[in-house]
Amino acid sequence: MSLTEEDVRRVATLARLELSVEETQKFRGQLSSIIDYIGQLNELDTNDVEPTSHALDLKNAFREDVCERKFDKESWKSNAPQTGHGHFRVPRVIEE
């Protein structure tokens, strides 16, 4: 299976990546070969195999509904690239 350049551009948009024309061509080849490699799994007959949602055979990890403050009220700021007016500050996301 070979991806088109359009496929690559779409994946890049979804991942918020900006690719040059050269990069698009380069990744088209690389992504296609990765998908072909994974595609070998399709050769197996999986009709009688339950779909796997997790690699671990663990079930039911819960916490009780208890509210607990584990971090200082201001600690959210410590990793924020930008803050303002007591909020995280980011580039404006909607136009008027």
Added chain:
Amino acid sequence: MDYTAVIGLEVHTQLSTESKIFCSCSAGFGAEVNANTCPVCLGMPGMLPVLNKEVVSRGIKLGLAVGSSIARTSIFARKNYFYPDLPKGYQISQYELPICEGGGLEITLSDGSRKRIALTRIHMEEDAGKLIHGQNLGHPDSSYVDLNRTGVPLLEIVSEPELRSSEEAKLYLEKLKTILEYLGVSDCNMEEGSLRCDANVSVMPKGSDTFGTRAEVKNMNSFRYLQKAIDYEIERQIALIEEGGVVVQESRLYNPDRNVTISMRSKEEAHDYRYFPDPDLVTLEVSDEWVEDVRNSLPELPDAKRTRFMERYSLPLYDADVLTKSRDVADYFEEALKTGGAPKTISNWIMGDILRIINERSLTPAQCPITPVMLGELVSLIENKTISGKIAKTVMEEMEKSGKNPKAIVEEKGLVQITDSSAIETEVDKIIDCNPGQVAAYKGGKEQLIGWFVGQVMKATRGKANPGVVNELLKEKLDKA
């Protein structure tokens, strides 16, 4: 051409749990900005979300209440999209294997007929944060992010496209809200955003069975806006088709100030959510015992309560419907009944004065200055003929003002009804003596004048005479006059 509207609703309800769905931060409303956050809900690298068991119990509870089948095996998925209200770059939700599938709820249409609206599914997910844009808070080129709401548990309830008008959509949402409140799983406060609704709307030629292309209308945070937004969208699609245009599948945002829906084309690519099972959250298995435990904790639900009110208290459907719309009002009614008053009379007072008082002052029934016991006593005073229904109105006003109990008010103000017929007789004689003209007219056949005579006696006794006794005496005396 005539068209039929096809509407399905996706309702999000915030659960009133103590803590968030995947971390122990408070799920409460109104904290300082970003104070209710931790590495898990901030989406820091290496964090591990752990499921709040109570959220599952509440999902099961709602599912049982609306007759869904409860999935014994259920998984969480990542819904991927980039937006600053979602720090991880994905929302933890359920996609394949949601906690509940199927079920339905019944709405009562304006003509009194019932209609069952089927549900597709109910699933658990986390809420996103809140954004404030530009100069609404600070710099015009910035948006500001509050992540207190990120990770607050939500149930999303998806209906089948079985609603046919904005009115039906409103009734459906009201019914769902009533059930959620009865169950106590959510406080359903629409102003605070704990009940939100998106609508999938399409139109098709009347009689057709092929649905048209649908648009998803978002951002309707009140019953009024829900109806207006759907009505607008139906009109828009019909006009578009009549002009030879084509409805495109898209999300549209409702703008309440202008009463229009606006295309959100910028978000189109976001529809590719690339769901996949979240490796951080292990498979959820719900045992039969767990389901049974939850089933045993279910309260009496609105439909069952309505039927019981009609059967046990002989209330008309209308009364039973109004009283059971809110569990608190239904409880108020049953509390008041304990004083021994007649159910229908108590119901009338609740549907009239009590609901008016609590709506005007935005109170819960429990906060009403007139307690159920006070109302019950008032009704008993009418029934044992201590006061007339008219005087009861005065007592009600006084109770609302002073919070005193009705007996005290009646005694203090000297409102006890005159049932002693000799005292009433004196007044009746006086009225007959003083109004020979009216008496002659009455005897000449104008029998409706009896109302006027009763009015005069009531006036003379300042409303305290027993109207039954007045009526009887008047008829007797007028016949002899």
